[in-house]
Amino acid sequence: MALAVNLDHHDGDHGGKRERAKAANRDAILTAARRVFAQMGYEAASVRDIIRGTDLASGTFYNYFKSKEEVFEALQDDIAKRFRPLLHDQCQRAETFEHFVRGSLDAYFDFIADERVKGHIIMDDHDQPISVRLDTPEMKAVFDEVRTQIEHAIGRGLAPAMDADFFAAAAIGVAREVGDRMLIRGVDTASASAFCAGFILGGMAGAPRLD
Amino acid sequence: MALAVNLDHHDGDHGGKRERAKAANRDAILTAARRVFAQMGYEAASVRDIIRGTDLASGTFYNYFKSKEEVFEALQDDIAKRFRPLLHDQCQRAETFEHFVRGSLDAYFDFIADERVKGHIIMDDHDQPISVRLDTPEMKAVFDEVRTQIEHAIGRGLAPAMDADFFAAAAIGVAREVGDRMLIRGVDTASASAFCAGFILGGMAGAPRLD
Amino acid sequence: MALAVNLDHHDGDHGGKRERAKAANRDAILTAARRVFAQMGYEAASVRDIIRGTDLASGTFYNYFKSKEEVFEALQDDIAKRFRPLLHDQCQRAETFEHFVRGSLDAYFDFIADERVKGHIIMDDHDQPISVRLDTPEMKAVFDEVRTQIEHAIGRGLAPAMDADFFAAAAIGVAREVGDRMLIRGVDTASASAFCAGFILGGMAGAPRLD
Amino acid sequence: MALAVNLDHHDGDHGGKRERAKAANRDAILTAARRVFAQMGYEAASVRDIIRGTDLASGTFYNYFKSKEEVFEALQDDIAKRFRPLLHDQCQRAETFEHFVRGSLDAYFDFIADERVKGHIIMDDHDQPISVRLDTPEMKAVFDEVRTQIEHAIGRGLAPAMDADFFAAAAIGVAREVGDRMLIRGVDTASASAFCAGFILGGMAGAPRLD
């Protein structure tokens, strides 16, 4: 009689080959999707484009994601998970609004430079960097995060009484466009961040007050 | 059904009906394209969608444009032609950089408000305004125009010695994002323009100098 | 000056090549669908199977029908249009229920024999006739028609007081199964019809009365 | 997840757990298949649908059956095994053809009512009963069984000299269609059976004689 505990070896095989293969495939899809979205933009990209960027068969995509949208969301989560702590740290330490702004900008520019280094920002046919796509899950997630933090900071009274909504929009606009320029001109996070910080803090001083 | 302008077949009157019909058909396509791009976005829109928004037959499209891309470019030209004079007037009159900035912003916000009034900005399912699509030929053309003028102005020495490229990027970023917000919150060009002017001029003051 | 009435030659070109080609294509699709449904059954058949049975390109199917369902309905209409007059004539002339039954059965067996002669009933690999498929648009339409007429006749009091619903079901069941058998054994409409008439009229006599 | 019956791996006990587990898995597949076929119809059902209705993994299906077709056949056998004794009992006891007919019809209507009670007959979206699917292994098997018995009975001379083939077809047609109606109207096996018995016996009397 079999008294040995019957370990069902098929169950939670978390360190096994199967599990590792699954994780690898999921990663392969996400990586391909990141590249494809960056190259073609989210709208233009098709599920086929994503799987073509992979060794996997077409049907395999659907073992992991139901649609392009779901990959998009997974990427957003991914980015948000990586960026949020960076930003959060900066915010925690900030005692003045200037610290907050500079810290956030440093986090942002470091993040996009890092993304690029990881190859997530792609060169075009003439070896020019394709500027960061605005319609990419990456950027959506980052900007949402930033907007939230800015509004939060303004809510805490770190900044003067002004139109918080417009202010957040303006600050994001500055960082986004300057970041874009920076990637085109060549990565120099320090000067880009410094420029933006000066601009945004100056802008804050110059913007109309609410009474 | 032949709803297209009906042509006589007997002559070659180049300044006559035929020419006018051609212009009318071209216009019909451009108008439909504008609406379709605004509603679905450039990527999602198909040539079919454009001709469906027209009384013309599908084949007729190709008598006027080779592809969706070509329509896009034609629209950009179109917009640029309408926006450039507005902007140019402002620039001509400007004696100080502040005048130039305020004038340009007024021109910009008036332009996007006007675009919206013309129905080019669409309400979504919940009757919320869909913010101006950034991936629209309209907006691409406008930003290019603005960038050119800003760089030109900085080149003429109207502004202090600073990173002109970053400055143009920052100013565009501010106008773009705040314009977007404004359309969501409700059109109020005066206050949006004032906010941006204050912000950008303040930003200029705060941004790092070049030595 | 062109005073001639400008006939738009693109409009209702009902006798032209275009129109003839359209009608021919539509017919080709319907014919192929008929064959495919008869061979594989409606459920098993795919749109691809239908277009493969045709010289047309895959996309062309969708110029004529939105789906397999729509072809099915077109075929049903088709059949109903051809069978209804036959049945109707029989019904008009019938003065007794027996006449009605015999006339309807004659019409039915003639119809299915005719369908078969037209090649709509297919031989299998061993050259055996594939019995008429019950799940074919043809047969659905015919049975609906028959059921309607039977219920109508019973409603007019041509038959004794009995369960009209069951009676119609029974009569259809007899005709359907015997027709099926006949096609397998070899077409002999006279004896099949005579058998069914005798059976159904006897069945009517033997079926329980309603009080 | 391993929900399948958990096997010991250490022995070859052919009458033991392993065998019982195998039978249980086979049963689980058959039960799921029965439900799925009844709900979606044989053609529309996929192997995936069947295994989804099971705790088993997809690959396990192929340890028991090679295809959907094989499950179909197994179900037919299954049904035939359950229905044949019922029908056989009736036949054994029958001393007259009338007894045989009534007994068989009772067996048939009891069988389909029973099938329905077991939940094998499904309600549609409007809570109307979906009539017994004719394309189900259940029904195929039942009709084959009935046909065999009828032909056998006629062969034994219990009925007058008539076209046995057509007679069997007619009787089956009546039972099938009336059974279908009954399920739609509401189960009342006694009256459905009585109607069919009267109809078929009357039909037999009325059908043309062979000389």
Next chain:
DNA sequence: AATGAATGAGAATTCATTCAT
């Protein structure tokens, strides 16, 4: 020049089946 049907490549998705574990 305008028409609109035909074309066939391509996209999203599902599914039967295999096979390493």
Next chain:
DNA sequence: AATGAATGAATTCTCATTCAT
């Protein structure tokens, strides 16, 4: 024997583009 991920063929449908009329 059971598992379930991977596979790639098959299916439905759309679309840009061509071309005979």
